[in-house]
Amino acid sequence: PGKPGKPVPGTDFDAVAPNTADAVVIPDGYEQNVVIRWGDAVLPGAPKFDFHRQTASAQAKQFGYNNDFVGLIPQDPLNWRNLLVVNHEYTTETDMFPADQYDPENPTEEQVRIAIAAHGLSVVQAVRDPRGGLRVVPSRYNRRITGETEFEVRGPAAGSDYLKTSADPTGRKVLGTQNNCAGGVTPWGTVLSGEENFNQYFANASSVTDPVVAKRLSRYGLSGGATTRKWERYDDRWDVAKEPNEVNRFGWVVEIDPNDPHSKPVKHTALGRFKHEAANIKITKDGRVAVYSGDDERFDYIYKFVSKGRYKKGKSAHARRHNMALLDEGTLYVARFEGNSPAEEIDGTGTLPSDGEFDGTGKWIPLASGNESYVDGFTAEEVYIFTRLAADTVGATKMDRPEDIEPNPVNGRIYAALTNNSDRGAAGKPGADEVNPRNGNRNGHILEWEEKRGDAAATTFEWRLLLVCGDPATADTYFGGFPKDQVSPISCPDNVAFDRHGNLWISTDGNALGANDGLFSVPVDGPNRGQVKQFLTVPVGAETCGPVVTDDLVLVAVQHPGEGAGAAEPESHWPDGGKANPRPAIVSVWRKGRFHSGRIGIR
C-alpha cells in the first residue's frame, strides 16, 4: 500500500476541513435538508412542538430525543418510499426543559414521563422529495416505541427467575427499551438495536448487601444511590433496592419489525446481556446468521452469536416468521486477539512494530449454546444474563471500548470501531497490546478481521488495524499505509457503515483534536486503502451517528447538539437558528443534480 490512485468511486468529493461551526458543513456541490427533528410529528394528532409547553402525551406522538442509529429500509424498487427507523438513546433534561421549569433535584412526574416518552425508537415513512433529500410523510407505518412499550423476552433466558419482577412474574414481558445506541438492519427487513448504558436509569445499587448480587451490579456499572433523572421517585422498577431484577431486563439486543406497526418488539436473550453498542448480521457459508456486537466500556469485549437455524430468502409470511425466530437459539462467543509481533515491540506509543503492522490472529471462545453453558461456575441462563462476568473467566481480550461492528458487503471482512480508552496503561489497568496498541488512547482505532475462509461461522480469524486515529501529523497514528499528509484528521470513531463500493464510512463522537465531530469515508482495499476524507462536520457539541450511505444520499443523525450548556444559554442553535434551543435531528445530504427523486424513475 501507499501509492495514491485515482479518485475512488463513492469518495469523489472535496474533503471538508475541520471546523467549529454551529452547522452541518458539507462538501462544495452538495445540498442538505433536515428530515426530522426532536418534537416533530410522528403519529396522527401530534401537537406542534413547543419547547416551553411540552407534555408526555405530546412527546409520545413526536420524534424522540438524541437520535442515534438510523436504518433506511426501501419499500419499493426505486427507493421512493422508505421506512426510517431511528433510536433515541438518552435524554438530558437540563437541555430539554426551560431552565425556570426544570429543577434537577426535583423533577416533576410529568417531566419524568416526558423523558421516558423521549426514549426508545421512531419509525416513520420517508419519501424522496423531488427537490432533493428525504421528507417524512404521515403513514400507517409511523410508530413510536418508548420506555413504556411492551416487549416480549425471547431466547434461552426468557422466563428466568433472574428476570421476574412483581409486575411481571413470568419474566417474559418488559416495558420499554432504554439507551438504544447503534443497531443494524437484518436481511429480513427488521431492525436490531442495542441497549447500551442502561445502568444509569437504576437507583440504589449501593444499598444491596448480598455480595453476589452486588458484584453483578458493579460489573455492569451500578453502584450508586439516586440517579440523575430520579425516575425511581415515581416508579419502583427503577429502584434496585425495591425491584432487584428489573435491571436484568435491560442490556439486550432488541428487534423491531417496522413493516408491522402492531408487532410486539422483542428482547433477544441469546445474544447476551451487556452494554450492546449495536448488532449487525452476516450470513454464514451454510446459510446461518452471525450477529456481531461490541460491549462499549473501557476494557470490555467483542461478541459474536451464530444461529442454529438457517436464513430463508424471500418475503413470504412463512419466511419472515422463520427468520424472526433465528435469534432465539444459537451459540454465543467472545473474542480473543493475539498479536504476531514480539511483546517488547508493542511499547504503548503507537509506533508500528518491525513487521509494519499491528496484526495477528484470534479465536472465538464459546460461552453458551442453547441451554448448555461452557463456562465453569455459570449456568447457561447466567451466561446470557451476566455475560460480562462469564466472559471475564475465559480469557477474552479487553478492548478500547468496542463501538459499532459491521461486515463489509464487498470484501467480506468485519470492521469494528474502538472509540478510545484513556485508562489503557494507567496504574492498575491493562497496558497496551498489539490490538490496542496505545496507552492513554484518546483518539481510538479501527480494527478489521477476516474470518477463516471468509465464513462468519468460523471460530478463528486473522486481524489487522486499518487506522490508528488522531492527528496525522503525529507519529502515533497510522492510516492503513496511505501517505499521512493526504488524509483528514479523525478522532473517536463510533458508528460505521459501508457504501455499495465497500468503502468504510465512520462517524465520530468526542473529537479530541479540538474540532467538531463528523463523518468520514475511507477505502479499505487497493492503493487508496487508509485515505480518510471528511465528508461533513456536525454542529457545536454534537456527535455524528447512524450514517447511511446510498448511491445518491447520505443520512446522519446529529445527536446532542449544544449538550450540557443548559437551556437558558444554549451554545448551539442548530437546526432552527436564531435564538432557538438546539434539537437533535436527522439530516440528508445529496450531490446537486445527482439525486434521483424516484418519482421520475431515473436510475
Ligand code: FEO
Ligand atoms: Fe452510545 Fe457507545 O455509544
Ligand code: CA
Ligand atoms: Ca504485527
Ligand code: CA
Ligand atoms: Ca455510539
Ligand code: CA
Ligand atoms: Ca456515542
